[in-house]
Amino acid sequence: MVVKVYGPLCASTKRVLLVLIEKGIEFETVNVDVSKGEHRQPEFLKLQPFGVVPVIQDGDYTLYESRAIMRYYAEKYNSQGVDLLGxxxxxxxxVEQWLEVEAQNFHSHAYNLAIHILFAPIFGITPDPKVIEESEAKLDRVLTxxxxRLSQSxxxxxxxxxxxxxxHIPFIDYIVNNTGKKHLINKRKHVSGWxxxxxxxxxxxxxxxLYRAPI
Amino acid sequence: MVVKVYGPLCASTKRVLLVLIEKGIEFETVNVDVSKGEHRQPEFLKLQPFGVVPVIQDGDYTLYESRAIMRYYAEKYNSQGVDLLGxxxxxxxxVEQWLEVEAQNFHSHAYNLAIHILFAPIFGITPDPKVIEESEAKLDRVLTxxxxRLSQSxxxxxxxxxxxxxxHIPFIDYIVNNTGKKHLINKRKHVSGWxxxxxxxxxxxxxxxLYRAPI
Structure with a gap:
C-alpha cells in the first residue's frame, strides 16, 4: 500500500517526507495549495478538521499532525532503514524531550520568522517588524x-x-537560506556543525x- | 528508586503526576515557586535550561517537557496500571495525533485564558481583554x-x-473551575460528558x- 501524503510543499509536511525517505517507505503526494486556501475546503476538512497540512492516508488509516506521523512511521518500521527513536x-x-523542545521552544519563533519575512507577500500578511525582532531574540536564546547541548552530544x-x-530541518532551512538570519546558526560552532x-x-x-517550495 | 518531580503545583507538572498515579509509580515532589522566580535560578537551570517545570529525576536519569515524561513512563510501565498508549x-x-492536537491547537488558548484571567495578579501581568476574547473564540472553534470527534468515539x-x-485535564480544570469559562465545556454534550x-x-x-494550586 503506497502512503498518500497531502501538502508536500509545506515545511511541516517535509518532516513526514524525511521519515518516509529515511525508512525507504513508498509514497505518493497530493498537492494542497495553501496560498489558494485549499486546506480550508470541505473535502480537505473531512481529512483534517483543523485545516492544516500534513495528513497521510495509508490504506484506510488516516493520520495528521506532522510529529505524530513521524513517530508512527518511525515505530512501525523500527527495524527498517535508519533507527530514529533510540x-x-x-x-x-x-528523543521525546527534544521533539517537545522543538515543538514548544523552537518552532513558534522560527515559524514567525518564516511567515513575516518569507511568506507575508504570498499570504497577504503585513510583516510586523516587532514580531520579527522578538522572534529572532527568542530564537537566539533557544539556540544558545x-x-x-550540542557541545556535549x-x-x-x-x-x-x-x-x-x-x-528541525525544514524550518532551519528557511532560517539559513531564505530569511537572512543564517548568522543565528553560523555564529555557533556546535549548532552550525550539527x-x-x-x-x-x-x-x-x-x-x-522533489518538493522545494515555490518561493 | 523514587521518582523526584519538580514543581507539582503547576498545571503542566500535573500531567506527569497523573501518569505516575495511574501507573502506581512511587514519587516525591520538590516545590518550585514560580511566583518567586525559582524556575529561573541557576540550580534549577542546571536541571532544565529553558527554565520551566516540570522536570523529573529518576536515579541519574533527568527528563523534562511534560508530554515527553508522560510518554516515557507510559511506555516504561506499559504493562503496569492503566494502559495509556493504546x-x-x-x-x-x-494517541500521538491527539496529544499533538492538545499541544498545538488546544493548549495555547487555554494557557492564555488561565494566565490572563487567573494568574495575572500573581505574576504581575496586566490582563489583556483582547487576548482573552481571541483565545476564547479560538478555543470555542477547537472544541467544536x-x-x-467525541460523538464518534x-x-x-x-x-x-x-x-x-x-x-487536557489540568487546563480544562482551570477553564471549568477558575476562569468563568465553563460554558465552553458545558454547552457541548459530548465534550461535557467526556x-x-x-x-x-x-x-x-x-x-x-495533594497539589491544588494556591489560587
Whole structure:
C-alpha cells in the first residue's frame, strides 16, 4: 500500500517526507495549495478538521499532525532503514524531550520568522517588524541552549541521529537560506556543525529536489 | 528508586503526576515557586535550561517537557496500571495525533485564558481583554471539532482512555473551575460528558487533594 501524503510543499509536511525517505517507505503526494486556501475546503476538512497540512492516508488509516506521523512511521518500521527513536526506553525519552523542545521552544519563533519575512507577500500578511525582532531574540536564546547541548552530544537526543534532529530541518532551512538570519546558526560552532551534518543527509537533498517550495 | 518531580503545583507538572498515579509509580515532589522566580535560578537551570517545570529525576536519569515524561513512563510501565498508549501501533498513532492536537491547537488558548484571567495578579501581568476574547473564540472553534470527534468515539484517540485525554485535564480544570469559562465545556454534550468522565478519575482527585494550586 503506497502512503498518500497531502501538502508536500509545506515545511511541516517535509518532516513526514524525511521519515518516509529515511525508512525507504513508498509514497505518493497530493498537492494542497495553501496560498489558494485549499486546506480550508470541505473535502480537505473531512481529512483534517483543523485545516492544516500534513495528513497521510495509508490504506484506510488516516493520520495528521506532522510529529505524530513521524513517530508512527518511525515505530512501525523500527527495524527498517535508519533507527530514529533510540535503542532504549531512556534514549526514546530523550528523543521525546527534544521533539517537545522543538515543538514548544523552537518552532513558534522560527515559524514567525518564516511567515513575516518569507511568506507575508504570498499570504497577504503585513510583516510586523516587532514580531520579527522578538522572534529572532527568542530564537537566539533557544539556540544558545542548543549550543551547550550540542557541545556535549553529537545530536540533540544523544550520539545518534533521531526524529528530534529531523524535526528541525525544514524550518532551519528557511532560517539559513531564505530569511537572512543564517548568522543565528553560523555564529555557533556546535549548532552550525550539527546543521551541516543533518542538512547534508541524502533524505533532505531528495526532499528539496522533489518538493522545494515555490518561493 | 523514587521518582523526584519538580514543581507539582503547576498545571503542566500535573500531567506527569497523573501518569505516575495511574501507573502506581512511587514519587516525591520538590516545590518550585514560580511566583518567586525559582524556575529561573541557576540550580534549577542546571536541571532544565529553558527554565520551566516540570522536570523529573529518576536515579541519574533527568527528563523534562511534560508530554515527553508522560510518554516515557507510559511506555516504561506499559504493562503496569492503566494502559495509556493504546494496544496497537495504529492506536498509538491516534494517541500521538491527539496529544499533538492538545499541544498545538488546544493548549495555547487555554494557557492564555488561565494566565490572563487567573494568574495575572500573581505574576504581575496586566490582563489583556483582547487576548482573552481571541483565545476564547479560538478555543470555542477547537472544541467544536472535539465535540464532533467525541460523538464518534468515547475518548479522543478511540474507545480507550489515553495520554491524549489525560494531557487536557489540568487546563480544562482551570477553564471549568477558575476562569468563568465553563460554558465552553458545558454547552457541548459530548465534550461535557467526556470531561465528567476524565475529571472524575481517582488519579485527578488525588492530584487535586495533594497539589491544588494556591489560587
Amino acid at each position: 535503542k532504549t526506553i531512556e534514549e526514546r525519552g530523550m 541552549i542548543y549550543e551547550e 553529537k545530536y540533540l537526543a544523544g550520539d545518534f541521529f533521531s526524529l528530534a534532529d529531523m524535526s 546543521w551541516d551534518d543533518i542538512s547534508n543527509r541524502a533524505s533532505w537533498k531528495k526532499v528539496l529536489e | 494496544k496497537t501501533i495504529e492506536e498509538r498513532g491516534m 471539532i472535539y465535540e464532533e 468515547k475518548y479522543l484517540a478511540g474507545d480507550f482512555f489515553s495520554l491524549a485525554d489525560m494531557s 470531561w465528567d468522565d476524565i475529571s472524575n478519575r481517582a488519579s485527578w482527585k488525588k492530584v487535586l487533594e
